[in-house]
Amino acid sequence: MISVRNLYHSYSNDDKYAVKDVSFEVKEGEVFGFLGPSGAGKSTTQNILTGLLQLQKGEVAVAGYNIKKIDNRMFNEIGMSFEESNLYGKMTAKENLDFYRKLFDVETRDSMDLIRIVGLQGKENIRTKEFSKGMKHRLTFARSMINNPRIWFLDEPTTGLDPAIASEIKDIIREENKKGVTVFLTTHNMYIADELCDRVAFIVDGEIRLIDSPKSLKLAYGDKLVDVEYIKDGKVLKETFSTVMEEDKQRLIRVIGSHDIQTMHTKEATLEEIFIKVTGRGLV
Structure with a gap:
């Protein structure tokens, strides 16, 4: 579902690389964790995979599409939940989702169903500028599911959430994965990665140090x-x-x-x- 070969990226267009010679593959139906501290290269890699950053050097394919020449049909296949919510503050929760539904050329999910799934029922007619940070995060998470993505990019999906809501979010991720959705999870939270991921990659200073399953890592290094x-x-x-x-x-x-x-x-x-x-x- 995702193939990355010898990926490099420099924000200064020189040899100061934010991502350096990164290679990995994500299998269909897998929950793959991309783990590392802030500034390690997690978001840079994810932004390249989702077309938000231009590919500079390397070979990247997502859902069968070559990232070098992005085909707009790819965006029907992927969902993205960002750590920083990017909602339209003057729109209500439902209006945000209804607007987003119109951007896709595939069948989309009902806005009210998604609002209920993330526990925001009763808040659907409130403008999102009045939402708390946690509520915005949940709505952003709901929005990422609206096009029934085959590949689901999740950036710190439980950040800023209380434990009960975070547990519900993890349950939703498990349920979607059971349906066959491939999950690419970027996080510095090792506990959520341990709970959810089939395999994890450790990235530090733009380079991958290790890729394996949490169980194998514990057996090898614990x-x-x-x-x-x-x-x-x-x-x-x-x-x-x-x-x-x-x-x-x-x-x-x-x-x-x-x-x-x-x-x-x-x-x-x-x-x-x-x-x-x-x-x-x-x-x-």
Whole structure:
């Protein structure tokens, strides 16, 4: 669905590249996470894929269309939800969606259905300039679904949302993906990426450092540990054991064999911890 080969982009038209020799593929029906700190090149790459930035160097195809010569029919195939909402403030929520529907040459979804899906029912006749940041974000998210896209570009889809609404947004993404929608997710939020993505790419300073599934990354880079709480001399003690180091494994066997175990939990590294370990960079 998406193919990127040797992509470069410079905002100053010199060798100071915001994106440098980036290559990856996104399969049909996949949720692909593009992860990195601010300024890493995430938005630059997404803007090239969606035609908002001109391709300078490299080969890029989206939904079978060559980005070098953009065919307007491509925009019928893709949906875009931006981190910064770009709504018409003097229009109501429903008017914004109704206007956007007219831009497509394919069957579109009902505006009120989308408003209900993102929890804005009762707000459809309010001008969006009166919306909170979170409400604007939800409407922008709803708008990105209006043309039933085959490829869905999501830039920080849960930013600025309270946990309950963010959970609903993640559920919507899962449901659309089950229908076969391919998702390209750009974020610095490793938790949403871990929950939703089939594969993730780590990008830092415009270069991809690693691409793999969250599970494979945890197995390859995460410390294999187990937390054990047990009773000794009438007291509850807690220890962490490595399941790789032989000395720790033998101590764990002795503890299990000679003490009453209260709790035992395996620990796996978070995607954020692995990102820092692999790239040497934080997410700020």
